[in-house]
Amino acid sequence: xxxxxxxPDHAEPRPDEPPVLALRGVRQVFDTPRGDxxxxxxxxxEVRRGQVLCLVGESGCGKTTTAxxxxxxxxxxxxxxLFRGRDxxxxxxxxxxxxxxxxxxxxxxxxxxxNPVRTVLSTVSAGLRRHGAVRGRREARRAVTELLxxxxxxxAEDYLDKYPHQMSGGQRQRVAVARALAMNPEVIIADESTxxxxxxxxxxxxxxxxxxxxxxGVGFLFITHDLxxxxxxxxxxxxxxxxxxxxxxxxxxxxxxxxxxxxxxxxLVSAVCEPDPDLAGTRERVRLRSDxxxxxxxxxxxxxxxxxxxxxVQGSCDTERPPLVRSHDRLLACHVLTRG
Amino acid sequence: MAVTTAxxxxxxxWGSIWQGITRSTSGFVGLCLVLGVLLFSFVGPLFVDPxxxxxxxxxxxxxxxxHWLGTNHExxxxxTQLVLGGREPIWVGVTAALITVAIAVVLGAVAGYVxxxxxxxxxxxxxxxxxxxxxVLMLVIASFYRTSSPLVVSFIIGLVxxxxxxxxxxxxxxxxxxxxxxxxxxxxxxxxxxxxLIEVLPNMAGYIFINFIIAxxxxxxxxxxxxxxxxxxxxxxxxxxxxxxxxxxxAFLLPQAAPxxxxxxxxxxxxxxxxxTMTRSLEQALNPRLRDx
Numbered sequence: 001x002x003x004x005x006x007x008p009d010h011a012e013p014r015p016d017e018p019p020v021l022a023l024r025g026v027r028q029v030f031d032t033p034r035g036d037x038x039x040x041x042x043x044x045x046e047v048r049r050g051q052v053l054c055l056v057g058e059s060g061c062g063k064t065t066t067a068x069x070x071x072x073x074x075x076x077x078x079x080x081x082l083f084r085g086r087d088x089x090x091x092x093x094x095x096x097x098x099x100x101x102x103x104x105x106x107x108x109x110x111x112x113x114x115n116p117v118r119t120v121l122s123t124v125s126a127g128l129r130r131h132g133a134v135r136g137r138r139e140a141r142r143a144v145t146e147l148l149x150x151x152x153x154x155x156a157e158d159y160l161d162k163y164p165h166q167m168s169g170g171q172r173q174r175v176a177v178a179r180a181l182a183m184n185p186e187v188i189i190a191d192e193s194t195x196x197x198x199x200x201x202x203x204x205x206x207x208x209x210x211x212x213x214x215x216x217g218v219g220f221l222f223i224t225h226d227l228x229x230x231x232x233x234x235x236x237x238x239x240x241x242x243x244x245x246x247x248x249x250x251x252x253x254x255x256x257x258x259x260x261x262x263x264x265x266x267x268l269v270s271a272v273c274e275p276d277p278d279l280a281g282t283r284e285r286v287r288l289r290s291d292x293x294x295x296x297x298x299x300x301x302x303x304x305x306x307x308x309x310x311x312x313v314q315g316s317c318d319t320e321r322p323p324l325v326r327s328h329d330r331l332l333a334c335h336v337l338t339r340g
Numbered sequence: 341m342a343v344t345t346a347x348x349x350x351x352x353x354w355g356s357i358w359q360g361i362t363r364s365t366s367g368f369v370g371l372c373l374v375l376g377v378l379l380f381s382f383v384g385p386l387f388v389d390p391x392x393x394x395x396x397x398x399x400x401x402x403x404x405x406x407h408w409l410g411t412n413h414e415x416x417x418x419x420t421q422l423v424l425g426g427r428e429p430i431w432v433g434v435t436a437a438l439i440t441v442a443i444a445v446v447l448g449a450v451a452g453y454v455x456x457x458x459x460x461x462x463x464x465x466x467x468x469x470x471x472x473x474x475x476v477l478m479l480v481i482a483s484f485y486r487t488s489s490p491l492v493v494s495f496i497i498g499l500v501x502x503x504x505x506x507x508x509x510x511x512x513x514x515x516x517x518x519x520x521x522x523x524x525x526x527x528x529x530x531x532x533x534x535x536x537l538i539e540v541l542p543n544m545a546g547y548i549f550i551n552f553i554i555a556x557x558x559x560x561x562x563x564x565x566x567x568x569x570x571x572x573x574x575x576x577x578x579x580x581x582x583x584x585x586x587x588x589x590x591a592f593l594l595p596q597a598a599p600x601x602x603x604x605x606x607x608x609x610x611x612x613x614x615x616x617t618m619t620r621s622l623e624q625a626l627n628p629r630l631r632d633x
Binding site for chain 2: 071073097100101104105107109112113114115116117118122126127130131163165176179180182183
């Protein structure tokens with residue numbers, strides 16, 4: 001518990017070591033009465049220590065399913081989730097425990113993810129006690145106080161004996177973060193963890209998470225539908241844009257946000273509200289050919305986006321699915337752009 | 341019983357439970373009734389002479405300063421019998437309730453959480469147990485063993501009545517298990533036993549406790565009913581036995597015999613009403629969300 005502070009080799013990841021968490025061609029197909037729903041159709045992602053990977057996309061595009069597979073809360077239909085280069089599905093008990101501790105997950109709804117009948121102290125200390133990190137009540141109190149201070153719940157003493165219903169949404173989410181931190185994780189998967197919070201609280205929680213990234217070297221797989229949040233939190237990291245279960249554009253955040261290439265990303269970026277009314281009028285909006293998202297059970301042939309795509313051209317767009325290839329300093333899945 | 345240990349307002353869990361109990365008037369009255377009957381039945385015997393001789397000159401004697409509630413068909417003092425007769429039904433009730441709740445909670449939690457084959461097997465077991473006719477079983481057992489003790493009776497009641505509670509606990513565990521905080525606990529690698537004990541079950545503490553109280557009332561009625569039907573041997577003093585004797589000796593036809601018939605019924609009803617009203621504020625006392633209101 002004492003050496004949680006900045007560790008030099010945490011901050012700078014060595015490129016040669018395998019990423020802490022990697023998804024390799026993971027697919028998840030849900031078997032429903034309406035037919036097979038390919039929620040995630042082959043996604044490759046990597047999360048390294050101290051790095052942020054932001055997964056953005058609209059509702060129903062498979063972000064949460066991807067996150068749940070990354071946390072091994074759901075097994076992929078095919079493909080694999082690798083933890084330090086080892087497939088999670090093939091791990092023995094001990095390796096799996098190490099994976100469980102190192103990869104933590106923060107739920108979207110802080111009202112549902114905390115046990116209503118347990119105090120902050122017992123919620124946060126449960127993992128510590130179970131795994132023998134602390135013994136006795138006093139030690140647990142001290143350790144939990146440290147964790148709460150780390151997530152900016154101060155004065156921590158005031159919160160130890162509170163129940164979740166006595167706290168606000170932001171405070172609860174901080175408790176959930178503290179609980180995840182108790183396991184000393186290398187990667188935190190945050191599934192829309194700030195979307196239920198007020199804007200002001202959201203920024204302060206993002207700052208807290210950013211400090212964990214910088215000081216503790218925690219890597220983040222950050223799921224959000226909010227491009228502004230992605231831009232703020234993952235500025236030095238990467239953004240992957242998902243559409244209907246596939247990554248369509250993946251690259252360093254400044255490039256993806258400031259110079260979006262894929263027509264879907266361009267549409268997303270142009271849909272972000274502009275607070276300045278003068279600028280809002282002059283901004284050009286990307287016009288889609290259709291507003292309807294295709295049904296996952298009946299995907300269009302070719303590129304998934306072509307029925308809505310403003311840059312659609314006759315030819316390969318509606319016959320052949322574009323692969324995700326390197327182009328314009330990033331990964332893109334678009335025939336029109338990658339053809340050059 | 342757990343509530344009786346909730347002594348003067350102290351900080352911590354017991355203190356807040358005490359607060360919860362005393363906040364609602366009806367709950368507090370219920371608690372007082374229960375405590376009163378418990379004192380009457382467990383402390384009272386220390387103050388009466390257990391030697392209660394038959395006196396043929398005083399059959400169905402009226403209420404007097406010597407015999408506050410008159411005498412019975414054998415000339416015995418009714419009040420003495422009443423004081424001595426409470427222990428057995430209350431013990432049987434509590435023991436039976438403990439057994440039934442313990443079985444129901446353990447099996448219900450395991451079936452709901454583990455699912456699969458275990459769940460299937462346990463559900464079949466409840467189906468079978470539910471179809472056992474309780475009264476007939478008691479008849480059979482009583483005819484084989486004339487001397488069945490109160491403990492045996494409570495075991496039988498406990499072993500036959502658990503399936504109803506088990507099913508509802510299983511159903512609650514099924515829903516709780518899907519909640520995010522249980523998933524969060526699994527992400528912390530807390531282990532199944534610990535998740536069940538410290539994450540799932542405390543969320544049902546109020547429900548379980550209230551069902552425990554209701555199980556006591558049911559078991560008391562069951563044992564009193566069995567005495568009334570003459571299924572149990574007439575050994576010690578017992579409220580149920582008093583009612584049966586009153587019935588056998590046509591006490592309901594004699595006005596002066598009324599106390600012997602009515603007194604044990606009143607005691608049973610007071611205790612039961614006390615228990616049931618007490619459960620109302622227990623819900624409030626055991627749920628931290630309701631405690632602060």
